[in-house]
Amino acid sequence: MNSSRLVTLILCISLLHVNGLNNNFQITDINTGSSKNNHTFNYYPDSIPNFPDIFYEYRIEELNKLTPIELDYNNIVKEHIENYAIKRRGEFAKIIGLADLYFPIFDDILDKYDLPLELKYLTIVESGLNTNAKSKSGAVGLWQFLLNTCQLFDLEVNSYIDERRDPYKSTDAACRYLNYLYNTYNDWQLVISSYNCGPGDIRKAIERSNGKTNYWEIRPYLSEQAKNYVPAFIASLYLMNHYEEHNIKPEPPGFDSKNIDTLWINYAVSFNQISEITGISTDELKFLNPVYRRAFIPDLEKPALLTLPKDKIEIYIKNESRIIGNAKYEEDYNSLVSNAGSTENKTKIIHVVKKGEFFHKIALKYNCTLENIKAWNNLTDNFLYPGQILIIWVDSDYKDED
Numbered sequence: 001m002n003s004s005r006l007v008t009l010i011l012c013i014s015l016l017h018v019n020g021l022n023n024n025f026q027i028t029d030i031n032t033g034s035s036k037n038n039h040t041f042n043y044y045p046d047s048i049p050n051f052p053d054i055f056y057e058y059r060i061e062e063l064n065k066l067t068p069i070e071l072d073y074n075n076i077v078k079e080h081i082e083n084y085a086i087k088r089r090g091e092f093a094k095i096i097g098l099a100d101l102y103f104p105i106f107d108d109i110l111d112k113y114d115l116p117l118e119l120k121y122l123t124i125v126e127s128g129l130n131t132n133a134k135s136k137s138g139a140v141g142l143w144q145f146l147l148n149t150c151q152l153f154d155l156e157v158n159s160y161i162d163e164r165r166d167p168y169k170s171t172d173a174a175c176r177y178l179n180y181l182y183n184t185y186n187d188w189q190l191v192i193s194s195y196n197c198g199p200g201d202i203r204k205a206i207e208r209s210n211g212k213t214n215y216w217e218i219r220p221y222l223s224e225q226a227k228n229y230v231p232a233f234i235a236s237l238y239l240m241n242h243y244e245e246h247n248i249k250p251e252p253p254g255f256d257s258k259n260i261d262t263l264w265i266n267y268a269v270s271f272n273q274i275s276e277i278t279g280i281s282t283d284e285l286k287f288l289n290p291v292y293r294r295a296f297i298p299d300l301e302k303p304a305l306l307t308l309p310k311d312k313i314e315i316y317i318k319n320e321s322r323i324i325g326n327a328k329y330e331e332d333y334n335s336l337v338s339n340a341g342s343t344e345n346k347t348k349i350i351h352v353v354k355k356g357e358f359f360h361k362i363a364l365k366y367n368c369t370l371e372n373i374k375a376w377n378n379l380t381d382n383f384l385y386p387g388q389i390l391i392i393w394v395d396s397d398y399k400d401e402d
Contacts, residue, residue: 043247047247048085048086048089048246048247049245049246049247051245053073053078056073056077056078056081056238057073059238059241059242060072060073060077060234060238061073063237063238063241067116067118068116068188069116069118069119069188069189069192070188070189071234071237071238072216072234073234074231076231077231077234077235077238079231080228080231080232080234080235080236081235081238081239083235084235084236084239085239085243085246085248089246089248091128092239092243092248093248093249093250093251094128094251094253095124095128095129096240096243096248096250096251097250097251097252097253098129098130098253099129099240100250100252100256100257101253101255101256101257101260102123102129102142102167103120104257105167105168105171105257106119106120106123106167106171107120109168109171109172109175110171110175112175113175113176113178113179115175115178115179115182116188118237119178119192121233121236121237121240122143122174122192122195122233123142123143124236124240125196125229125232125233125236126142126143126144126196127141127142127143127144129142130142130396131165131167131290132165132290140162140164140165141162141164141165141166141170142165142167142170142171143164143170143171143173143174145164145170145173145174150163150164153173153176153177154173155169155170155173159293159294160292160293160294160296160297160298161291161292161293161298162291162293163291165290165291166290166291167290169291174195177195178191178195181194181195181199184199185199185202185213187213187215189215189230190202190213190215192229192230192233193215193222193226193229193230196225196226196229197222197223197225197226197229201222201223201226202218202222204221205218205219205221205222206218208221209221215230253287254284255284255287255288255309259309259310259311260288260307260308260309260310261307261308261309261310261313262305262306262307262308263305263306263308263313263316263317264303264304264305264306265297265303265304265306266299266300266303266304267299267323268296268297268298268299269296269297269306269323270295270296270297271285271286271289271292271295271296272295273323274306274308274316274323277315277316277319277322277323278308278312278315278316278319279312279315280308280309280312281344281345282295283344283345284345287345288307288308288309289306289307291305337371340369340371340372340374340375341372341375341376343376343393345395345396346393346394346395346396347393347394347395347396347398348391348392348393349366349391349392349393349394350389350390350391350392351366351389351390351391351392352387352388352389352390353384353385353386353387353388353389353390354386355386357384357386358384359373359374359382359384362384362390362392366392366394366398367394367395367398368392368393368394370382372393373390373392376390376391376392376393377390377391
């Protein structure tokens with residue numbers, strides 16, 4: 001930072017301490033260009049505030065005092081802040097809500113390994129706090145592990161179980177890996193970058209930069225994805241601590257760490273059976289128990305963990321004897337057809353039929369069935385025509401590859 005910029009920042013910080021950073025300052029709404037005095041975030045409902053660089057710089061400098069991870073502010077970081085706070089604010093509102101469910105888990109395990117608690121924000125960049133997130137390279141879960149690395153971290157993956165989706169076990173594995181990376185580099189920015197691109201790419205970047213070990217100096221020698229990783233991490237850390245100033249309202253998923261509990265079971269059971277007994281929907285069970293790939297908990301050699309809302313634990317225990325030994329876990333064809341119109345936990349999109357498209361092709365694209373499309377659109381025949389508008393309901397993590 002040059003001397004004039006430093007003087008400006010010091011004067012601004014002094015003024016902010018006198019007036020209060022968040023209690024009395026002027027903001028600009030980027031939608032209308034109008035200004036108003038903000039008092040304890042008294043924004044218009046749909047207002048998207050816009051701040052000068054000096055505010056970002058001050059806030060990040062304050063956050064810097066609380067972590068051993070170096071938090072830099074520059075135009076690249078600013079771009080990522082605005083990407084989250086403006087372009088992806090709806091998505092970020094859901095992430096803030098999910099944080100109440102997952103961050104207490106992350107904090108406990110990071111603390112166990114004596115790692116900076118701020119490393120939990122890596123999961124925002126990695127997966128958007130989606131346990132079922134899957135990258136184009138095949139990395140899965142909150143911390144995005146590839147299948148061929150699971151053996152290194154004792155993560156079990158088979159046809160029924162994928163521990164990459166387990167918030168507890170995947171976090172423990174990530175902490176062991178982060179600890180290893182810190183022992184390698186002794187620099188948290190390099191650790192964070194290498195978590196994304198691998199230690200080999202960091203070593204190559206260091207060599208190509210003639211031995212420099214400052215992240216920003218080796219950044220030009222990294223891949224495009226790796227170049228954006230540390231700035232995105234800093235931006236997510238900043239916004240998770242200042243989302244209220246940006247008028248982002250959290251969208252909680254309906255569950256948090258305080259209203260769920262766990263049971264150990266040692267028998268096979270399907271989510272349908274649990275749903276019948278407790279009244280919890282199968283989609284909610286899938287959300288709370290993402291480690292089970294087929295909505296079924298197999299009979300394992302060791303006890304299996306079942307997560308339920310706290311108010312359903314007693315109901316489950318009282319009715320446990322009804323389900324032991326009755327492990328019907330696959331829905332038959334008639335059940336699938338009868339439930340074809342369900343839209344629970346799905347997002348509505350519009351599909352315009354193109355020339356040459358037919359039901360099965362569209363169903364394959366959206367990972368649904370012919371019966372789903374017919375039920376959603378009240379169709380009775382098998383004919384489609386170009387330009388026809390179809391309502392499709394997709395899973396929340398669906399990504400259009402076109």
